[in-house]
Amino acid sequence: MATKKDTVVEFKIRRFDPESNKQYLSTYKIPVRVGMTILDAFNYIKDNLDGTLTYRHQCRMGQCGSCGVMINGKPMLACYTQVLQLGVDSLEVEPLSNLRVVKDLVVDVDPFFDTFGRIKPLLIANAEELKKSTEFVQLPDDFKRYWDKSICTKCSLCFAACPAAIDMNFLGPSSLTMNYRFLVDSRDEGAGVRLKDASGSIWLCTSCSSCSLSCPKAD
Amino acid sequence: METLTHEIVIVGAGIAGLRAAIAAAEANKRIDVAVISKVYPVRSHSVCAQGGTAAVMREGDSYDLHAWDTIKGADFLADQDVVGFFVKQAPKELVTLEHWGCPWSRAANGKMDQRPFGGHSFPRACFAADMTGLVEMHTLHGRSIVQENIEFYDEWFVTSIIIEDNVAKGLTAINLKTGEMHVFRAKAIIMATGGYARIYEFTTFSHTSTGDGMAIVYRAGVPLKDMEFVQFHPTGLVPPGVLITGGARGEGGYLINAEGERFMKHYAPEKMELAPRDIVARAETTEIQEGRGLEGPYGPYIGLDLRHLGEEKINERLPLIRDVAIKLGGVDPVDEPIPIKPAAHYSMGGIHANVTTETPASGLYATGECSCLSAHGANRLGTNSTAGCLVFGTVAGEEAARHALSSGLGELSKDKIVAEEKRVFDGILGSEGDEKVPVIRDEMRRLMKEKAWVYRTGDELESALKEIKGLKKRFRNIRVEDKGRSFNTGLVEALQLDFTLDLAEVTVACALDRTESRGAHSRLDYTKRDDENWLKHILAYYTREGPRLEYIPVTVTKWPPTKRAY
Numbered sequence: 125m126a127t128k129k130d131t132v133v134e135f136k137i138r139r140f141d142p143e144s145n146k147q148y149l150s151t152y153k154i155p156v157r158v159g160m161t162i163l164d165a166f167n168y169i170k171d172n173l174d175g176t177l178t179y180r181h182q183c184r185m186g187q188c189g190s191c192g193v194m195i196n197g198k199p200m201l202a203c204y205t206q207v208l209q210l211g212v213d214s215l216e217v218e219p220l221s222n223l224r225v226v227k228d229l230v231v232d233v234d235p236f237f238d239t240f241g242r243i244k245p246l247l248i249a250n251a252e253e254l255k256k257s258t259e260f261v262q263l264p265d266d267f268k269r270y271w272d273k274s275i276c277t278k279c280s281l282c283f284a285a286c287p288a289a290i291d292m293n294f295l296g297p298s299s300l301t302m303n304y305r306f307l308v309d310s311r312d313e314g315a316g317v318r319l320k321d322a323s324g325s326i327w328l329c330t331s332c333s334s335c336s337l338s339c340p341k342a343d
Numbered sequence: 344m345e346t347l348t349h350e351i352v353i354v355g356a357g358i359a360g361l362r363a364a365i366a367a368a369e370a371n372k373r374i375d376v377a378v379i380s381k382v383y384p385v386r387s388h389s390v391c392a393q394g395g396t397a398a399v400m401r402e403g404d405s406y407d408l409h410a411w412d413t414i415k416g417a418d419f420l421a422d423q424d425v426v427g428f429f430v431k432q433a434p435k436e437l438v439t440l441e442h443w444g445c446p447w448s449r450a451a452n453g454k455m456d457q458r459p460f461g462g463h464s465f466p467r468a469c470f471a472a473d474m475t476g477l478v479e480m481h482t483l484h485g486r487s488i489v490q491e492n493i494e495f496y497d498e499w500f501v502t503s504i505i506i507e508d509n510v511a512k513g514l515t516a517i518n519l520k521t522g523e524m525h526v527f528r529a530k531a532i533i534m535a536t537g538g539y540a541r542i543y544e545f546t547t548f549s550h551t552s553t554g555d556g557m558a559i560v561y562r563a564g565v566p567l568k569d570m571e572f573v574q575f576h577p578t579g580l581v582p583p584g585v586l587i588t589g590g591a592r593g594e595g596g597y598l599i600n601a602e603g604e605r606f607m608k609h610y611a612p613e614k615m616e617l618a619p620r621d622i623v624a625r626a627e628t629t630e631i632q633e634g635r636g637l638e639g640p641y642g643p644y645i646g647l648d649l650r651h652l653g654e655e656k657i658n659e660r661l662p663l664i665r666d667v668a669i670k671l672g673g674v675d676p677v678d679e680p681i682p683i684k685p686a687a688h689y690s691m692g693g694i695h696a697n698v699t700t701e702t703p704a705s706g707l708y709a710t711g712e713c714s715c716l717s718a719h720g721a722n723r724l725g726t727n728s729t730a731g732c733l734v735f736g737t738v739a740g741e742e743a744a745r746h747a748l749s750s751g752l753g754e755l756s757k758d759k760i761v762a763e764e765k766r767v768f769d770g771i772l773g774s775e776g777d778e779k780v781p782v783i784r785d786e787m788r789r790l791m792k793e794k795a796w797v798y799r800t801g802d803e804l805e806s807a808l809k810e811i812k813g814l815k816k817r818f819r820n821i822r823v824e825d826k827g828r829s830f831n832t833g834l835v836e837a838l839q840l841d842f843t844l845d846l847a848e849v850t851v852a853c854a855l856d857r858t859e860s861r862g863a864h865s866r867l868d869y870t871k872r873d874d875e876n877w878l879k880h881i882l883a884y885y886t887r888e889g890p891r892l893e894y895i896p897v898t899v900t901k902w903p904p905t906k907r908a909y
Contacts, residue, residue, distance in 0.1 A: 175824030182382055182551055185586070188388075264450075
């Protein structure tokens with residue numbers, strides 16, 4: 125259904141069929157219009173070309189973190205990446221790195237989510253304070269110290285980009301960020317336990333910044 | 344087939360589901376709670392809520408004022424006892440989230456900040472920039488995963504509920520990873536599965552908002568209530584439909600037509616852009632229909648102009664919608680108005696339940712958008728939904744815990760389980776017809792847009808009903824291309840389509856029945872609100888031939904219906 129306005133882009137997608145335990149490559153030619161995202165292209169394939177293509181998708185606005193995939197070797201959110209802005213006429217799409225593939229582009233994210241159970245994912249404060257029926261006082265400047273670290277969607281792109289994440293002892297960038305977000309939250313009194321939670325594995329970080337570079341919330 | 348047993352099973356892990364799980368788990372540490380969700384909890388659509396959560400927090404505001412705003416916004420179809428309870432509980436819920444670490448935006452004095460919002464006569468929307476739902480979800484997620492008595496079943500798809508002798512006894516669900524169906528037995532079941540706006544194409548909703556929980560209990564004999572009331576949000580981004588928060592207008596944004604005019608002065612001279620959503624959505628539709636829309640490659644639209652707010656305020660208060668407008672709409676709101684038009688957004692209707700979230704079936708509770716507790720009537724005010732999810736999530740969790748402690752497990756009849764396995768694996772996955780799921784889905788969405796949108800007429804609704812019945816017939820002849828068991832998203836889409844066809848049918852049947860205009864339901868052939876005949880809720884019961892409708896009265900405690908002007 126390509127029109128004159130459409131550019132044709134080739135999608136080479138890494139597939140995996142768990143039932144036959146086979147990996148293979150599928151190639152699709154997609155008519156791409158201005159504004160079309162990688163996710164739109166996946167949906168176009170599934171609706172029109174190949175109903176067996178399997179991927180996760182949900183909010184289509186970069187908030188739910190479902191649709192991370194590797195595009196030409198880099199982790200990206202399919203819904204938040206426009207095809208034409210990549211400026212190429214052929215794309216390689218693979219499942220996210222560092223996680224076991226379940227089927228096609230769907231990976232097992234349990235090991236990633238499990239890392240949040242290894243830190244304290246909530247405010248630690250004095251029990252007397254928590255009995256009060258009013259909120260804590262937190263000045264806007266104190267709020268700003270941790271705000272941008274509290275909007276992580278847990279999309280796991282950073283985990284896929286991280287060279288240290290292959291070591292299961294490493295908490296990974298996202299849960300370490302959550303741990304840090306509470307450390308610098310003026311309401312939190314859990315510094316001791318939080319530093320301890322991080323100390324076991326933080327030295328595995330190579331400081332390469334791949335996590336920050338792949339974060340869809342870091343502009 | 345393996346049977347899994349828990350005292351409480353919660354279906355859905357958005358704000359309402361997670362809040363219910365925490366409330367139940369904390370009510371009694373001996374109660375074991377299961378949370379089943381077809382997506383990982385933090386992937387739920389609740390993360391898309393943006394603008395804020397309403398609660399009376401400051402001097403100058405009052406429960407009566409919040410209640411009155413809600414009831415007037417609801418065009419008097421809300422049950423006033425439910426609203427009264429809701430507004431009193433909301434502040435406590437917000438402070439609870441704050442104590443768990445929720446990052447609320449702050450006022451200069453260090454208290455939680457509040458912004459104005461459509462239909463509210465006091466700035467009572469607590470917010471976290473424009474990512475309120477996201478931070479509420481991640482706060483609840485953190486609190487829920489530390490509970491030792493909550494077990495999560497992530498990426499499990501519930502296909503049916505087993506209700507016998509009017510007692511909810513269990514569920515069937517597919518573990519998507521393995522593709523195997525399992526049976527859950529429980530003493531109490533809470534439905535918290537969200538809305539069904541995916542019966543439309545142009546919608547703010549996530550792809551999986553297909554109302555599964557509503558359709559599942561409807562088929563099992565529990566009535567749906569007030570399903571004709573679908574909210575159209577005034578600011579869906581063109582072209583994708585994703586939400587641009589009402590908070591953009593709360594912060595001072597203008598709506599403009601092709602003449603650059605703030606046209607809301609003709610429709611709601613007092614509240615202007617901050618009138619309730621039904622009124623603004625109709626005003627935009629009228630502007631477009633009368634030729635005053637802006638012209639773009641995706642048809643006529645309205646401009647949401649934020650330029651006068653300045654870059655600094657936009658970055659501080661509305662960072663997400665700036666990013667979304669640039670990435671998905673190709674427009675930077677600092678320099679240009681954002682192209683928007685009405686998009687299907689919320690269902691006021693849902694599973695019939697009372698103020699304690701009890702449904703007519705014993706042991707079955709409903710909360711969040713999938714429920715209809717009649718707090719929102721014919722039109723919900725912005726920021727009342729996340730507040731409702733928190734308040735009534737807690738209620739559902741506590742009520743279910745109370746019920747579970749005082750009742751036993753029911754025996755499940757094998758017949759129903761075998762029949763369900765047959766329906767899913769032989770009837771749908773095994774069907775070898777020539778119809779395609781995406782084709783039927785797109786036709787449903789097209790006809791709902793053409794015939795059951797912002798303005799409705801009896802003729803069009805009749806024709807829509809006929810078309811839906813035709814699509815249901817065609818559905819019996821589908822073929823799912825993917826025949827594998829593991830992570831079969833083709834099968835999931837087919838099951839979801841099956842559910843949405845039922846919900847589209849109920850929506851249209853109720854819209855046809857209600858021969859008046861009230862709140863979000865506007866009939867061009869019955870343009871007036873008719874309190875004499877229609878100050879009542881419609882209950883829709885499943886039959887093989889289509890919904891059977893009954894009526895129950897609206898509870899009026901304090902505020903008899905009056906003229907609704909803004």
